Amino acid sequence: SQQGEEDPQALSIQEGENATMNCSYKTSINNLQWYRQNSGRGLVHLILIRSNEREKHSGRLRVTLDTSKKSSSLLITASRAADTASYFCATDAGGSYIPTFGRGTSLIVHP
């Protein structure tokens, strides 16, 4: 069973708008990671946030983590058509080295 679950399952926006997707998980974690998957390709790592961090930035990406609510959000600002992809969160439940992935959010950015 998935440890992390992304929400929404699908998101459709216009270029220039911000995109926000959420990840909820069930058990305590040490780290949470976000990955992107372009159509027909493998997953690519975007950003990692540790359990003692609340917010992290990387370019147009902003990740927040609320361990009390067991949730994280990924914000993509000023979206571009090239951001069209599926986005997955991965958590290391119970300190395991083996990450568990959610079902992903499919993002479509219309030019």
Added chain:
Amino acid sequence: NAGVTQTPKFRVLKTGQSMTLLCAQDMNHEYMYWYRQDPGMGLRLIHYSVGEGTTAKGEVPDGYNVSRLKKQNFLLGLESAAPSQTSVYFCASSYVRSDQPQHFGDGTRLSIL
């Protein structure tokens, strides 16, 4: 800079046939993983390896076998393919720390008729 390479990229099998999927990484990673990805199911872990000569079961191991005879290679075998094994298979590798990212190959698209 190859990273993680999966062979083959596409394959069509008949029910009952066997085949082996090959994964090779050139980053000297200790951990290697095999996942399957089905529509609406995300990534599910089949088997993984924490080092040369070791393997362990993941979430959905039934019908698959694996071997890691060399650190850089991780093989996934289907002894008797079934239509339920039609999927996209991804290999990944990483260092031995949960704060290290996984590196993925581009997948093998497998159809079982």
